[in-house]
Amino acid sequence: MLEWLRRYRRAMLAGDVSAGIVVAMMMIPQGMAYALVAGLPPVVGIYASILPPLLYALFGSSMTQSVGPMAIISLMTATALAPLAASGSGLYLVLAAQLALMSGAVLLACGLLRIGFLANFFSRPVMSGFTIGSAILIALAQVKVLLGGELPDFHVPSAVMGLVCLLALLFARNYLGALLRKAGLRATAADIGVRLAPMLVVVAATALSVGLDLQAGGVATTGAVPAGLPGLNLATSSAHWRALVQPALLIGFMTFLISMSAAQTLALKRQEKLNSNYELIGLGAANIGSALTGGFPVTGSISRSAVNFAAGANTPLASIITAALLATALVAPTGWLALLPLPALAATIVVAVLGMLELSTLRTAWRYDRGDAMALLATAVGVLAMGVEAGVIIGVVLSMGTLIWRASRPHIAVLGRIAGTEHFRNIERYPAETRADMLMLRIDANLFFGNVEAVNQRIEDELRNHPETRNLVLVMTAVSSIDTSALFALSELNQSLRQHGIGLHLAEVKGPVMDRLKDSDFPAALNGTIFLSAAMAWEGISSALPIREMHDEPVPSPAD
Known part of the structure; x- marks a missing residue:
């Protein structure tokens, strides 16, 4: 009053x-x-x-x-x-x-x-x-x-x-x-x-x-x-x-x-x-x-x-x-x-x-x-x-x-590069180019105990769909937090990929998330590199296979 x-x-x-x-x-x-x-x-x-x-x-x-x-x-x-x-x-x-x-x-x-x-x-x-x-x-x-x-x-x-x-x-x-x-x-x-x-x-x-x-x-x-x-x-x-x-x-x-x-x-x-x-x-x-x-x-x-x-x-x-x-x-x-x-x-x-x-x-x-x-x-x-x-x-x-229910089933997109740019978009929505030995996945949610199993399952499905993959890049643009359960899941994924000869890379990790990761053993044990951006990951990971087009025509949608 x-x-x-x-x-x-x-x-x-x-x-x-x-x-x-x-x-x-x-x-x-x-x-x-x-x-x-x-x-x-x-x-x-x-x-x-x-x-x-x-x-x-x-x-x-x-x-x-x-x-x-x-x-x-x-x-x-x-x-x-x-x-x-x-x-x-x-x-x-x-x-x-x-x-x-x-x-x-x-x-x-x-x-x-x-x-x-x-x-x-x-x-x-x-x-x-x-x-x-x-x-x-x-x-x-x-x-x-x-x-x-x-x-x-x-x-x-x-x-x-x-x-x-x-x-x-x-x-x-x-x-x-x-x-x-x-x-x-x-x-x-x-x-x-x-x-x-x-x-x-x-x-x-x-x-x-x-x-x-x-x-x-x-x-x-x-x-x-x-x-x-x-x-x-x-x-x-x-x-x-x-x-x-x-x-x-x-x-x-x-x-x-x-x-x-x-x-x-x-x-x-x-x-x-x-x-x-x-x-x-x-x-x-x-x-x-x-x-x-x-x-x-x-x-x-x-x-x-x-x-x-x-x-x-x-x-x-x-x-x-x-x-x-x-x-x-x-x-x-x-x-x-x-x-x-x-x-x-x-x-x-x-x-x-x-x-x-x-x-x-x-x-x-x-x-x-x-x-x-x-x-x-x-x-x-x-x-x-x-x-x-x-x-x-x-x-x-x-x-x-x-x-x-929604938090436990996050949207995950396979990314490709828009030709001639440094923009990476969902290949189901845009005519984007990909590399045969590189799989880029963007996880559109925070990682926590309730969704790590669904995320791991989706990663395994995509790896089966892309058997030539030698480098997996997780684009973390939308990830604002990673809890302890998700940290253990990432560590287990890293070990599994190492055994199969596949490198695990992270890109666009947010500052607060990176600060938390530095307090763990994960960065030192990572079977790959943490890149500042998806474009740097694209350029930094060498590949002997040619770029290929995923779509001939763009999908009419303004959303990514």
Whole structure:
């Protein structure tokens, strides 16, 4: 906070105030709706929207991030607590706050230990698959509330209200922005109008419900909302600490990923730099604050952060203003909050999560990399078939598995010289010349224990394909490290080639790699020479056999 306060200027205040007001209007129905997703009383969603953004403003690094309840984290909370307590019970509320406390402690510890880089191991397609699966689960869970009962025994007045609200929100999402722009509003103002549509729809539904006395006819409402700010909550259940460890770790992990996704998107627009470790500390403090005020796990919301940005937020002061307005709403008479119809809130949830269906990522991955596309689909199916926690685990395993699979099978190219130049390229892509007794291989990966066997196998295959080879040159342009296992493998390859009368040479070895090799016996035992460049290796290794052309026509590809 000290950094952005030092840079604060009076000109920033108007944008922060307007953004704070807009997001507060958005947060009331959204926070209450997401509390319902988590299996909690609606007012808990407002509790979780007051202290968390204040603490994030103190420690976080994003200027426009909006921290509070979010659909996916609410679903994960409900999934974690459902086997432990009855939804809405006193124990359930205690466990929700305890889960926020544990998740916050995990995030805070990760930030202090500076391990924010671990989030990079969760790939974009897998994250998209998790989001798609979670969005479908949330939407399906709201159908009963939307219709006022199970199919086919639904409550007609509730179903009519829910479906009308759903259609109105879909219309606002798809067409309202264009209509407002045609009416003369600027694009930013039109976008804010679209974002505030859920608030307007809920207000209209509430007015209709009160005017027609639909509550007496069976339309469910949020019920009594206690007035006043939440008290200090220190209650925990000693019998459930162990049961909450795994969910707390998963929720903490997803909290960071979701929040960083939102913050990075907006930081790029503002040309700002985020600090992942400060983000962890800020999110950790926010969740601990939520726990202390009887809330549940929170994170940065992509949609709310976008509204905050579009409404003119310049600094976290906008979130502080939002929190102050929400606190004021609780201090003032809260009777109007008790009248909000649940079918209308369910409609806002369904439309919100439908916007999370990132099918464009699936289309791109399917065209570009079928492996990533299958990982996306597997994660989505895992969430739907086995639950949110299982989906997260599947996603992490697939991300790491894909990384290991690709690292263990590095690309290796047979090189030849482009005639009349000192450039060496893949002979499968370019018309390059080679020597009969010289085989040049470029290894396009670091050498480590996970890929040395594949590299050795490829070298053996190429030597069998080139039986006249008397000199093997390994071009190390892309090799930035060689671990101990790979060093032993190179030494064994060197001995094997010596026995077969073949020299082993290295070219274009990077400085840090060469420094490490000098600390071993490998350079002295090398059955060949370490050349500065591939061109020097070509010229330095004598050959009595003529140069030969590998291709008559170039392959039409700009890549090597």
